[in-house]
Amino acid sequence: MIPFSQTWPYDLIMGDMYVHRCPFCGQENVLLPMRPKELQAVRDGKKKLLVFPCCKASLTVIDTDADYLLFDRPVRS
Numbered sequence: 001m002i003p004f005s006q007t008w009p010y011d012l013i014m015g016d017m018y019v020h021r022c023p024f025c026g027q028e029n030v031l032l033p034m035r036p037k038e039l040q041a042v043r044d045g046k047k048k049l050l051v052f053p054c055c056k057a058s059l060t061v062i063d064t065d066a067d068y069l070l071f072d073r074p075v076r077s
Contacts, residue, residue, distance in 0.1 A: 005074040012036055023075040025055035039064045
């Protein structure tokens with residue numbers, strides 16, 4: 001079972017990936033430095049270091065689905 005505390009929702013809007021709120025600093029509507037084509041590579045097992053541009057916090061994306069990114073550590077309390 002996937003631990004919900006290690007997931008964060010994202011949206012694809014016109015070819016860009018956004019999160020509604022940064023899990024670290026709370027900034028809203030953050031454009032992620034990750035392309036939608038990278039989602040398939042992550043699903044296939046490739047890990048992706050994701051640095052949030054708002055606060056420079058970093059996480060490793062280890063899996064994805066159509067709505068959520070799964071990270072290597074908890075992002076929810």
